[in-house]
Amino acid sequence: MTEVVGATELVNDLAKRSGQAAAALALLSRADKDAALHAMADALVAASAQILAANAEDVRRGRESGTSDALIDRLQLTDARIGAIADQLRNVAGLPDPIGEVVRGYTMPNGVRVQQIRVPMGVVGIIYEGRPNVTVDGAGLCLKSGNAVLLRGSASAAASNAALVSVLRDTLNGCGLPADAIQGVPADDRSTVTALLHARGLVDVVIPRGGAGLIQHVVNNASVPVIETGVGNVHVYVDESADQQMALEILRNSKVRRPSVCNAAETLLVHRSVSAEFLPKAAKVLQDEGVVLHGDDDTRRIVGDSVVPATDEDWDTEYLSLDLAVGVVDSLDAAVAHIRAHGTGHTEAIVTSNIDAARRFTRQVDAAAVMVNVSTAFTDGGEFGFGAEIGISTQKLHARGPMALPELTTTTYLVQGEGQIRGVS
Amino acid sequence: MTEVVGATELVNDLAKRSGQAAAALALLSRADKDAALHAMADALVAASAQILAANAEDVRRGRESGTSDALIDRLQLTDARIGAIADQLRNVAGLPDPIGEVVRGYTMPNGVRVQQIRVPMGVVGIIYEGRPNVTVDGAGLCLKSGNAVLLRGSASAAASNAALVSVLRDTLNGCGLPADAIQGVPADDRSTVTALLHARGLVDVVIPRGGAGLIQHVVNNASVPVIETGVGNVHVYVDESADQQMALEILRNSKVRRPSVCNAAETLLVHRSVSAEFLPKAAKVLQDEGVVLHGDDDTRRIVGDSVVPATDEDWDTEYLSLDLAVGVVDSLDAAVAHIRAHGTGHTEAIVTSNIDAARRFTRQVDAAAVMVNVSTAFTDGGEFGFGAEIGISTQKLHARGPMALPELTTTTYLVQGEGQIRGVS
Known part of the structure; x- marks a missing residue:
């Protein structure tokens, strides 16, 4: 039990820091965000040696514990793969900024103006397996959509993910943005997953990416909102x-x-x-x-x-x-x-x-x-022309089908007037 | 335990019948749905005497158990209130049909046509307190949006709700529509709420309408998707x-x-x-x-x-x-x-x-x-010009702010071509 309480405190503390970063992220211009995405891409390439060293450690551990060749292949990074990951960040920088879009707008008979405006979710949790590229993809899509992200990868990629997150956070710092916009969640055991799934009021949505087992675990145990993804029969x-x-x-x-x-x-x-x-x-x-x-x-x-x-x-x-x-x-x-x-x-x-x-x-x-x-x-975000994809939702609430930047946002109604009040009826 | 198992079987059986009705509802034209809504309105007015008799029973029970005058007032029906409830159904009939709206559409470079189309959720559960008008409002909005509805009102309004649901179901039958599109869930004890909140795969979304206690109970205990509504500090x-x-x-x-x-x-x-x-x-x-x-x-x-x-x-x-x-x-x-x-x-x-x-x-x-x-x-669906309101969402996922007909729908991607296949990349 003490372990779980420890994980809860740890994750809640991370999530609160995410929330503070999110308040700042919501105010960034597209230019600020795109500049950070390009800087992140450059920094990843520049830090290839240190990332590959960390990755080699994960691969060695995986081989020792008898991981299949297919899974090792998904885990393994190369210079070319780091280049592709960096290119994907540059690609996200080139996509339109969903934030600030006026989805609907009209004027009430009494002159009050109503606008429904796209705003960030706030704090997004991503729980995923194996592939380290999800760390960078998720961080890039969340940054572009103005969200702080909590990245809970798998223990098997712990060293790779830590190296990647470290580079991304340093880059944010260098750009004058809050490093806590991108945080890794320790993957030592499942207790941090449980804590993330129960951080109600601190985490706005959790997106699981992985096999049916992971997704069912997340959906059945979460008290925070979840977007179910990916299982396709x-x-x-x-x-x-x-x-x-x-x-x-x-x-x-x-x-x-x-x-x-x-x-x-x-x-x-x-x-x-x-x-x-x-x-x-x-x-x-x-x-x-x-x-x-x-x-x-x-x-x-x-x-x-x-x-x-x-x-x-x-x-x-x-x-x-x-x-x-x-x-x-x-x-x-x-x-x-x-x-x-x-x-x-x-x-x-x-x-x-x-x-x-x-x-x-x-x-x-x-x-x-x-x-x-x-x-x-x-059925793919890239094929549909979204330019990116954070997963394919198989639920009916919020998003259905391939999800990209707009699906990482919510809306708020901005209601403006000159002192209008409402009648009794 | 046997009681809970009984409730689970009961609610799952109701939900399966809702699912069958939903498959038929999804195919109805706007004209069919609007005709049914008008027929429901007329039938409620015609059945006023029997509805008022059932309501008097609830009011008598409420008075005996010391219910406050304010709550009795929310429970009580009159000819005028039944008239207003019927008018609201006619109002919903006058609103545009959200189903079939093409939200986005475009053609891929290879000629494949993609359309994102608004479709019904399927089976909607509504859990609510006191007021019998929610029974009819919820049924009307769900019918118009092509959804089957499971109405779990409060025990205090059980007789009124049963009378209202009976009239609505008879009317659907008379219109040649599946009566199971509108079903009441017994309110004898909380076990049916628990069962409804766990009918995963059978119920597409549950919307709680009521005080903070009800909403927190629903949000914390549901494994089905929930839309949190209404608490406003x-x-x-x-x-x-x-x-x-x-x-x-x-x-x-x-x-x-x-x-x-x-x-x-x-x-x-x-x-x-x-x-x-x-x-x-x-x-x-x-x-x-x-x-x-x-x-x-x-x-x-x-x-x-x-x-x-x-x-x-x-x-x-x-x-x-x-x-x-x-x-x-x-x-x-x-x-x-x-x-x-x-x-x-x-x-x-x-x-x-x-x-x-x-x-x-x-x-x-x-x-x-x-x-x-x-x-x-x-902040009100009527004031915002939505013509109706099923609640005000305070969550960020799916719907935020006043919810009306479009918020009771989801979308599907219709992808059409002439044999196109996807390349390797």
């Missing part, structure tokens, strides 16, 4: 009217382009009337790419024993690997019902030539993004 | 440059117009340089209206013993009564610091003639609404 439905060549290309791109990301397809549903024709072609295309198919009885009857029998769990699994669940459905309505039962509200796609089928699918499927005749891989 | 700051006559009128209106509502002023802060001149005038105006002043030492020295000494708690109290905390501050910065420490982020006002003071106050105070030279009473 993504379906591609091939309608009876689909252009089958188009369907094959969309399917391949959706599944194998980058199987480990949240917009990758995890389940294929095929209309029964075209299943005998389409499934053998789809199986060949996907199996040639190394995809393991987990099919229902119909699929196995059509394609054969190369298809692993699908279990109940397969329909709810976000594989993030070269696996795909495959099912035959009797109708578009059956596909929609399957998706409503098993989808995670991330991205759902239909391939169809029938305008009415497209309309019914898009109105009845309940997801952040619904694709008609395009790859699911397009 | 509202400040009026009188700057050294204020037009004092204007300040007196704004102060009186902000405090005494309707002391029981959340936008009423609860603390007056006065710049030291004008305190000796302004406070005696303010005290007279307010005391003539029956306001009890709770002042700091400076205020008591200036105004005298008619001012009750303010305790530490006074600065954090939302009185909702004819009481006002009064303090003298050394500067605008001190006023801002006091408000940042004690405010609830609802509404904060400055009275000033100095353009720089107005700018600094509005940029540094962190609230849903910031008033310059107008009464705090204007």
Whole structure:
């Protein structure tokens, strides 16, 4: 218990310092913020040697504890990767400043002027796994949107994150900005996560970035507001009217382009009337790419024993690997019902030539993004033209779909007059 | 425990039925929804006798258990009040339909069309106290915004709420719409509140409407998304440059117009340089209206013993009564610091003639609404021209300030193309 109390005091103290920094950040001009972002980018490149040394320590610890090559690859930094991270800061500097945008404005009959204006959230917590680039990305996006950030990375990247945060804080200081705008939260054990999730009134929002386990832990344990991100049990439905060549290309791109990301397809549903024709072609295309198919009885009857029998769990699994669940459905309505039962509200796609089928699918499927005749891989802040992405929200409150700078803001109503008072009614 | 499990099963079953109704509601045209709203209004008036009989039962129970006259007044219905409730439904029918609005839309370089479209949340839970009109208001706003609603009113209004919900459900049936779009949640004990707050995946958002105790209970115990509403520890700051006559009128209106509502002023802060001149005038105006002043030492020295000494708690109290905390501050910065420490982020006002003071106050105070030279009473969905209000959000996520129809919606990205796939980068 003493440990948890200690973590609470520690995190609350960090959050209060963030709050003080946030009050100053809210007043910065775009020019001030962009100058700091460019200075941060330059400083990271200049400090490459010290960052790589810290990173090497994390990599060594990871290897010693038997971390997989894939995870080591996500952890590892190089000069080129530090350059890319710095470029991303410069990219954020080039994006429009969301702060101060007048979202709505009008004049009341009594002459009172009302403006709804975009302002920073205040203090943003980011809880994430593995990748050190999230440290810099998160810091850059929060600075540009006028928010102070509390960065709680994973213990496995502790030395890298500490080195990165140190460089960023020194740079803020050098620019005359409050260093506490960017703070790391110690990652020795989970108690600091718990403390961050309960810093009500001190932290305005927590964004988890990572696997389903992390996100569920955050969502279920937070008393501060949370934006749920990223879990994508993504379906591609091939309608009876689909252009089958188009369907094959969309399917391949959706599944194998980058199987480990949240917009990758995890389940294929095929209309029964075209299943005998389409499934053998789809199986060949996907199996040639190394995809393991987990099919229902119909699929196995059509394609054969190369298809692993699908279990109940397969329909709810976000594989993030070269696996795909495959099912035959009797109708578009059956596909929609399957998706409503098993989808995670991330991205759902239909391939169809029938305008009415497209309309019914898009109105009845309940997801952040619904694709008609395009790859699911397009659900991405960069592809949507946002210039950056802090995550993909799968919740309905506040932000849904790819989140960038505007999604890190809130609004306030500025109400101005000359002494107007309100009548009794 | 069996009781809680029973409540969980009961509420989850209701929520699943809401979800099925929501899928149908999302497809309704504005004409269908408006026709149902008018039919509901007519049906309420036609069923007045049965509603009043049920309400009389609640009032009798309330009187027997010693409920205050003020609360009985909030509970009690009359023919005129039922008429006003029905009129509010007709008013909602006249508002624009938020569903289907294209919030943003553009074409990617590869020809893919992206549209961000307003869609219903799905299932909305409303937890509220006392007043039966919230039952109908909430049902009407949710229907118009395409959401199914779970109405968890208070036990004190159980018979009235049951009668109202029964009329509304019968009307939906008569219009060919799913009756389960509007469902009451039994209010026998708190277990149904707990169940509603944990119906994750079944309920998309819960909105509490009521006193600070209810709202804190909901916010602290919910695992479903919540929109925090309504607690207003509202400040009026009188700057050294204020037009004092204007300040007196704004102060009186902000405090005494309707002391029981959340936008009423609860603390007056006065710049030291004008305190000796302004406070005696303010005290007279307010005391003539029956306001009890709770002042700091400076205020008591200036105004005298008619001012009750303010305790530490006074600065954090939302009185909702004819009481006002009064303090003298050394500067605008001190006023801002006091408000940042004690405010609830609802509404904060400055009275000033100095353009720089107005700018600094509005940029540094962190609230849903910031008033310059107008009464705090204007923070209201009706006054802002929204035509309706489901509550005033004091949180930063999703909605901030008065909430109406658009705040009961989310968005989805509709992405359409002709077989486009994404490159490797």
